[in-house]
Amino acid sequence: DGGITQSPKYLFRKEGQNVTLSCEQNLNHDAMYWYRQDPGQGLRLIYYSQIVNDFQKGDIAEGYSVSREKKESFPLTVTSAQKNPTAFYLCASNRDRRNTEAFFGQGTRLTVV
């Protein structure tokens, strides 16, 4: 089945450690996105990519990094520079600007202790 997969669903890390969240899609979508969601709030855009080997900062990119070496993969690294990393992270993909739907993964809940 085609879809977008995030792993793991729950992740615990110690403060000061970098952690990488996985996002894979087999929908042949060009565009991919990473969002952060805090309790009771909306989605804030971290990074997005419209094509392989290219990506742009979103509204809250500080303390995060991404790569887009393959069309189907868009991993997000939460670095130790991110001051408040505990959140729900959502990855999404979209075929192109004519596409009428952006698909979401099931999310990764990151807790830093």
Place this chain on the structure above:
Amino acid sequence: GQNIDQPTEMTATEGAIVQINCTYQTSGFNGLFWYQQHAGEAPTFLSYNVLDGLEEKGRFSSFLSRSKGYSYLLLKELQMKDSASYLCAVRDITDYKLSFGAGTTVTVRA
């Protein structure tokens, strides 16, 4: 960039109708999306508008006016399971940037 505004909370009675408004400002519009999100889950797609007018899909309808930078999501015959957060999102034509509003929490009461 995009500024997207929607009300924080709305409450309605089972069987009633609720209209969630969304206003936006964008430098290059390429579509407006509505998503439903239950607590702790990923958003699920409800509707998409790129041209002015009303799109109807079962109990849910979405309207767009590009000249006014305005959309609404209409939920009819409300059911308890419709209690959720509803997210308005706007896509930019130049770089696919997809930005979300803060979401509207709808509570359906018996």
